[in-house]
């Protein structure tokens with residue numbers, strides 16, 4: 163049986179990765195979104211097992227030591243990682259899996275899973291990125307500051323990726339994302 167593809171989407175926090183992925187999944191139920199583990203506290207409305215598995219640092223550390231994470235990284239003071247087993251099972255079953263992760267994790271995937279398709283989502287500008295982070299209204303001033311600080315170096319790494327998609331107009335970005343996925347998957 164043909165294996166599924168691993169598709170990695172990276173881009174600065176607030177660029178619209180979550181928004182794009184949600185729309186993509188609505189139109190493409192054949193894709194599976196990996197649910198990550200994080201030590202971050204849940205935002206209002208976030209549900210354990212849906213947006214993330216919310217765990218404490220000890221639990222996260224145990225998962226690293228047991229080899230249960232495909233990749234992991236620290237981001238803005240919290241740890242995030244991709245549970246390996248679910249990804250493996252889906253791909254073996256011929257289902258393509260989407261990872262929505264930050265830069266360090268995407269770099270790890272390049273060495274551990276070289277056949278992955280890696281896409282960088284770019285904001286139209288840093289000012290617009292800041293507007294989106296503030297407009298989302300879900301992070302503290304400190305969390306926004308940390309995300310913006312990291313955004314610049316992440317954007318500098320866009321050329322490490324197979325494709326770059328600018329999320330200016332949402333519908334346009336979605337169409338471009340679909341064309342990248344379905345001409346390459």
Ligand SMILES: Nc1nc2c(ncn2[C@@H]2O[C@H](COP(=O)(O)OP(=O)(O)O)[C@@H](O)[C@H]2O)c(=O)[nH]1
Nearest residue numbers: 175176198234235237242243244262263264267
């Ligand atoms: N390396 C890695 N990064 C992740 C994972 N899950 C989420 N992230 C990234 O961690 C960053 C922070 O995520 P989050 O706290 O949900 O904030 P948001 O992206 O601003 O909504 C984002 O860049 C996510 O893409 C993961 O499993 N591994």
Ligand SMILES: Nc1ncnc2c1ncn2[C@@H]1O[C@H](COP(=O)(O)OP(=O)(O)O)[C@@H](O)[C@H]1O
Nearest residue numbers: 175176177178179180181294298329330331332
């Ligand atoms: N193309 C777009 N134009 C304007 N606002 C957008 C666009 N895409 C996403 N947003 C808004 O930007 C904010 C951050 O989006 P989100 O999907 O949470 O980003 P990320 O998952 O990359 O952190 C949200 O309020 C979202 O509604």
